[in-house]
Amino acid sequence: MTAPADALSAAAEPARRRILQLLASGPRTAGELAAEFTSTRSATSQHLAVLIGAGLVDVVKNGRNRIYSVRPDGLARLQQEINSFWTGELDLLARDAEHLAASRV
DSSP: OOOOSSHHHHHHSHHHHHHHHHHHTOOEEHHHHHTTOSSOHHHHHHHHHHHHHTTSEEEEEETTEEEEEEOHHHHHHHHHHHHHHHHHHHHHHHHHHHHHHHHTO
């Protein structure tokens, strides 16, 4: 599994979005996260690696466990990216609607 270049691409995958939702309630181990899925633990680990690479999740080693948590700054960047996307799309929609209305006059 290749890591997406940006947070939006990383969060677009449903399993990774679910991992982010789970981590939003607090840090969890890889085993705790994997238990929430029907896929293999390896698949969950690969999803976590993508989220870490995209700056959305942090990991801290605690003995034999790795504890995963969301990165607030990463989620803030993701939110900004989503907001700018929708703002731009809505601007284009409004412009197209204006052009359509003008052409009907």
